[in-house]
Ligand SMILES: Nc1nc2c(ncn2[C@@H]2O[C@H](COP(=O)(O)OP(=O)(O)OP(=O)(O)O)[C@@H](O)[C@H]2O)c(=O)[nH]1
């Protein structure tokens with residue numbers, strides 16, 4: 312897929328205020344600092360579109376970006392940031408989980424995993440929650456430029472093995488580097504193939520009227 316345009320649309324804390332659910336949508340989620348915003352910028356080849364930072368906790372809202380005028384990328388706040396208050400954590404849980412669970416046009420949740428780490432409990436638990444909710448997800452292992460391919464493959468294998476204790480099938484897996492643009496084509500083609508099957512007319516009839524926008 313060729314990205315011709317990528318535009319910021321809105322930031323939200325409330326699912327009721329999201330854009331109408333009339334276009335296919337893909338959410339990027341994962342631990343704070345795993346590289347969600349950097350990956351989005353790499354995919355659309357536009358540095359600075361999504362705000363990135365060395366300090367965890369940079370993204371705080373649900374951010375919609377419209378790509379080629381026909382699908383959305385959604386940048387979400389990260390989970391597992393230790394230096395955040397308990398009430399903020401609960402807010403995160405409520406608002407992100409409601410968004411993921413209820414958003415009618417959400418096609419796939421991309422769960423980002425730091426390729427340098429052995430399987431982390433918090434990531435596995437999050438995948439299990441997606442599985443319980445019946446949400447489609449794919450795994451993106453980030454920051455692959457930071458170590459050898461052998462090390463990355465070891466961590467990917469260990470993660471797959473851990474997932475197989477609760478899942479029958481392993482989801483689609485991508486290995487990426489925002490620095491080197493690794494995995495860009497693969498992720499975009501995956502999105503493109505899902506977009507091809509999206510029924511824009513049905514979504515517009517259901518959620519395009521303004522009244523019932525779907526969350
Ligand atoms: N070397 C390398 N660094 C990366 C890569 N992706 C992200 N980073 C760095 O990791 C840090 C965090 O990146 P962000 O994209 O802001 O991470 P995030 O997941 O959006 O973080 P929050 O919004 O705080 O949850 C930044 O310093 C990035 O430059 C990558 O593929 N390779």
Ligand SMILES: [Mg+2]
Nearest residue numbers: 347348369370
């Ligand atoms: Mg971010």
